[in-house]
Amino acid sequence: MHTKSDSDLTSLEATSPKHPLYYVQSPSAHEAEKMSFGSSPFGSPGHHYHSSPIHHSRESSTSRFSASLKNTARNNGYWKRLQRVGDSVEEEVDEEDVRQKKAIKRFYVVCFVLSFVVLFSVFSLVLWAASTSYPPEIYVKRLVFERFNVQSGMDISGVPTDMLSINSTVKIFYRNTGTFFGVDVKIAPIQLWYYQRNLAHGLKVKFHQRRKTQRTIITSVSAYQLPLYGAVPGLSSRNGGHDNISLPLNLTIGVRSRAYVLGKLVKPKFYRTIRCQVTLHGSKLGKPVNLANACVHLN
Structure with a gap:
């Protein structure tokens, strides 16, 4: 390394702006080796690798989400089957209601026709009986x-x-x-x-x-x-x-x-x-x- 003279330092100070100066000291070779060996997960046989809490939370949330999806799919299939059964039951109920309504209408029509025939027959009989008296x-x-x-x-x-x-x-x-x-x-x-x-x-x-x-x-x-x-x-x-x-x-x-x-x-x-x-x-x-x-x- 070259050592700078006092004149160089004086000129450098005159030319550089007046800011605080920071100095970075590089570690020695022995300290760098210790740091690299200690930070490596495989450096020490007595220590085991442990996953971070973030990784664990991601896995658990993923498993819970997949389980919820499976449960939702099963529930959707169950509800679909229930809905199909309910729709068929509703259709049967609707058909039964329609049949009952048709039967009631036919009953009313038959009753109306029979009542009309009976009343008309009685009315005609009354007219006939009244006319025979003249x-x-x-x-x-x-x-x-x-x-x-x-x-x-x-x-x-x-x-x-x-x-x-x-x-x-x-x-x-x-x-x-x-x-x-x-x-x-x-x-x-x-x-x-x-x-x-x-x-x-x-x-x-x-x-x-x-x-x-x-x-x-x-x-x-x-x-x-x-x-x-x-x-x-x-x-x-x-x-x-x-x-x-x-x-x-x-x-x-x-x-x-x-x-x-x-x-x-x-x-x-x-x-x-x-x-x-x-x-x-x-x-x-x-x-x-x-x-x-x-x-x-x-x-």
Whole structure:
């Protein structure tokens, strides 16, 4: 090493700034060896290596974190299974609730339909019973024999016999007593009988009668060239005039009335058969025969 002279030191002091001076002393070789040997972890066989507290804390925190992750994964799997089970149970409960609601709705619908049918049936029955208490009033007022003739002739097969021609009119009174319904009326058959022999028949009559109204019907009862074959002993072309003829007859009239109380659902029907006893007098042709007290209602 070179030693500096006093002049050098003086010049160095003059040139360097005025700061405090620090001196670093290097250790000797023996001290450096001791320091290196003591600081080495493998320098002394009697000493063992111990990890630092920081290292231990890192390992423990890592193990705890991994364990917590495993526990969290297991818990997540368990909760997922529970959630799936819960969802399936909720779906089953929801399906059961839907089925119960549908069953309740069907029950209510069936009850409503049955109640409506029962109530409507009772209402219709009440209307029917009420309408049957208003039967029509029917009277046969009179019968007029306008023409009467018996002459010889032949039937369609050429057999000779007496042929009857008769023309008459009958007057019928009809009244609908119903207060809340009209009726369709058909008058048929209208027939003149000599015991079991049908001598004449009338035309079929149809009409509609409104509630609490009445009418008079006049229809014809006639026969033309009816072969008798001797079935009516009092009638013969050989007897000459007809002024002395007195022939007991029966006039039968069938009347059918159908009421429409509730449309076509409630339709009470009224059947009436009227039989009137009348006598044909050859000397009273064209004169009305009063039948007010000569008729009976069979049903």
